[in-house]
Amino acid sequence: MRSVRFCFRKLVRAALPGALSLAVAALGQDAGPNVALPQNSTIQSPAPNENSSAPQGSPAVQGNSQSYSQGGSIEQELGISPVPVLTGYTSYFTRVNAGQVQDAPALSPLLLIPLGDNWLIESRGALAETYSKNAQGDFAGKFAYGVVYAQANYITKYVTVTGGRFTTPFGIYGERLAPSWIRALQVTPTAVPIASLSALGGMLRGGVPAGSDKVNLNYAFYFSANNTNHIVATDRSTGGRIGFFFPNQRVEFGASYQQVLQADRPHSVGAHFIWQPYRVPLSVRSEYVRTSGTKGSGYWVEGVYRLSQIPSLKRVEFAARAQQFFAAPNLKAATIKKLGALGLDANQADGGVNYYFANDVRGTVNYGRQFIAGRNANLWTVGMTYRFVMSAWPGGGAL
Template sequence: MRLDLEGTSGTSRKKPGVRGSRIRPIGITRAASQMAMRCLAVLCLLGIPAVACAQSEPLDFDNIKPVPVFSAGVGFITAFQGGTPNLDPLVSPVILVPLGQNWLIESRDTFESDLAPPPDGIGYKGVLEKEVDYLQVDYIANPYLTVTVGRFLTPFGIFNERLYPIWIRDLQSDPLILPIATGPSGAQTGAMLRGGFSITPRVEMNYATYFSTLSTINRIDSDRDAGFRTGLFFPGPRVEIGGSFQHLLQDDHSNAFGFHFEWQPPSTSLDLRAEYARSHNGSGYWIEPAYKLTNAPIWRHELRHVQLVGRMQQFFTGTVVDDDLPVLNTNMFEFGMNYYFRDDIRFVSSYGRQFATGGNENVWTLGLTYRVALPLGHGDVQ
């Protein structure tokens, strides 16, 4: 029935054109009309191959000339810890400069401020903190090896290197064990060898091994140490398990080690991550499930932008006190909800309760995060 109706309407739309009754009254002869039709046909014959050629021409992916890229993570987080409000604006620009087919210069800096009420309680005050997160030169030597020189993020565990940017992390607070082996800056200055490759079609291996030199220069400080991280990734179930080790080559020559686990089931929007780390400064773990409500039974259109996050963590003090780690045994539970306006803009919120022998306190966070990425040149293939 529907086909009949469409056919009828199509015929009726063609009738005026076929008869030409609406063309002749304005003074155009039949010969002119035929000439116009021929010209149109010729143009179509000339144009169709050109369009078809343009659409079917494949990109040569091995020879795309990369262009420098500017990216940045921007955020404004309001945190209430123990009833004290803190305003944390943050900008973290990233510059990527590719050279040739195998080289890449990349850097990330962080500019942030922790604005808190002064003792007199009037207004908010703070200082602008600047940090060079990394400034490194990468050389992709072969499919199995990349050589990195400069200041790089310490490849210990998964949070520091993969999940730290403000627009990536699901909860805005740092895990308690983050400073173990990564220190306050999370970066080292030296050289690193790293890579990833398939062992079998079902197993991939990644590794990173590094040596860092002692640097006391402000904003690029680092310890003298050596370490490695390796992981096995199973693409089928999307599971990664791995371990990290670091040996300090100065002072007390201590060791630190850790394990990490990631699971993202292919059948749903769950992310489950966990880390354990131990050194003479302390030990602890965190477990963080995050679930995006893409398959909610109700209000699916609205809820598919919502992500629920939880994190449970424990920290146990070690034999040597570290200023960046809690000084007392601490347990913490956090629950958060994020709303993705787009893939690059989101509202973040969380509530946590920290339990320590010195006292308990609530930790609230509210904020907005944004990620921008721009090509510094023509992004399209010419």
């Protein structure tokens, strides 16, 4: 036993200096540009609107170009070292849902931490307070908070490996359109929560040219464990999404699949479509979702038109959406009550106007009419969103 310990100590003494020097070399190569640069190092970054032929003459950029030609990143070639960024949005909305007034301020910060050439740590939180009248007729607030995602990504040319808590790659709404500063209409389509929206596990994803530069293939496959913590609750599930994007036509379509591996083990299928014609400043987006479980199926089609051709109205955007939701057949009364909005058939039409006060500040007025058997309702939303972006590292905001 003693001799084993002796051998182990000898081995550690022999290997430690080598391991330490390897670690130092790796840190110097990868993390160096992110963390070790002094503030004035941004001098390497080319100034905006500068002719790109100019910086190539500078010794710093020349040196980086050499390293890029040996397989380095685009950041190295351009002499740019990415810095941690704090972004996100804040919003304030007044909603009138079927005569019930709600005031809802919200904050959703997102922290992005790049490490080395290939890593990105990202985490988005959500904090919201909803004020509405209680049984006594007084306005009372209800606070909600959670972690939308907290994930580590290792990015390579063809595949990104992701671990942690993330939004499930199902359809387009959850991953891409959900933040209030992005969505054109503030009311979430009824069919979106049919599939499981959050995951805790691993994911492989990426976007690659599919044989030519006329088509891009994007894909994402994941697995998730069950987690019952109320802040980061997830289902045990697996699934994925495949999409094809035609950049010349600005058309994307794709399909999603999800299999929940717990409870009644429902599976969901989905399809999505995006089209942005070059001729008009119009975006058409649509999604269809169907589940084998108790949550039914539905689809939505949305059109967004920005009046960018009229100089005096170029900050105005019109949006309209039609959606239908079909509850699962033969539901019991108790199940319908538990499912809430997903328990009854519904048709809904929404329309709205967005006004961009600035690139990041947007005012919104939405109106929707919901048709549900026995309880049609008007849905009003008025409010503002502000998207913020700031460097979370000294000198990171320098031009």
